[in-house]
Amino acid sequence: MRAVLALLACVALPACGLSPMYAGGASAGVAQGIAAVDIPAIQGRGGWLVKNALEARLGVARNGNRQTPPQYRLDVRLDDSLEALGVLNDDTISRERRILRARYQLIDLATGAVLLDATAGSDAGIDVVSSEYATIAAEQKALENLAVDVADRMATQIAVTLRARAAPQP
Structure with missing residues (x-):
């Protein structure tokens, strides 16, 4: 009975319109498009972290060792802020919130058309402790983690x- 249900599920899956994002490996349209993003x-420091995380996530070659000529450009503007959340009776801060937001556009270099205009963001809570060094280290680590998270969201979009652009039009 289980085998029959598994077989029916395998037959029904293609009918729902789902297909693997990177079907076809490196020769797939999505993979070739991603490799052609400049x-x-x-x-800023956050920008450097986001750029490195994007390059790692998208598999874009660094230092001009690009195998595919750029077809797209990704313009990114970051907004990095720290907010005080927990303020004690003596006006000292006990908790902070670091927010990293990115506004980005994917531009087709051949036509100048904006293919994607979106935002991505993430935030993290930071405990402010008596050691200033520990607080600064926590703020920097939060920025590193947020940069990776924002880059992942951007890369997925x-x-x-x-x-969608590489899909054959009906």
Whole structure:
């Protein structure tokens, strides 16, 4: 009985319209599109972290060792802020919130068309302790983690956009 249900599920899956994002490996349209994304420098330490995380996530070659000529450019503007959340009776801060937001556009270099105009963001809570060094280290670690999270969100949306663009039109 289980084998019959598993077989029916396998037969029904293609009918629902789901298909693997990267079907076809490196020769797939999505993979080729992702490899052709140019990521210019992004301002600030957070920008440097986001750019590195994006390059790692998208598999974009660094230092000009690109195998695919760029077809797209990803313009990114970051907003990095720290907010005091917990304020004690003596006006000292006990908790902070670090927020990293990115506004980004994927631009087709051939036509200048904006293919994707979106935002991605994430935030993290930080305990402010008596050691200033520990607090600064926690703030920096939060920025590193947020940069990876924001880059992952951006990379997913870019892949979805390029997949829709590479899909054959009916």
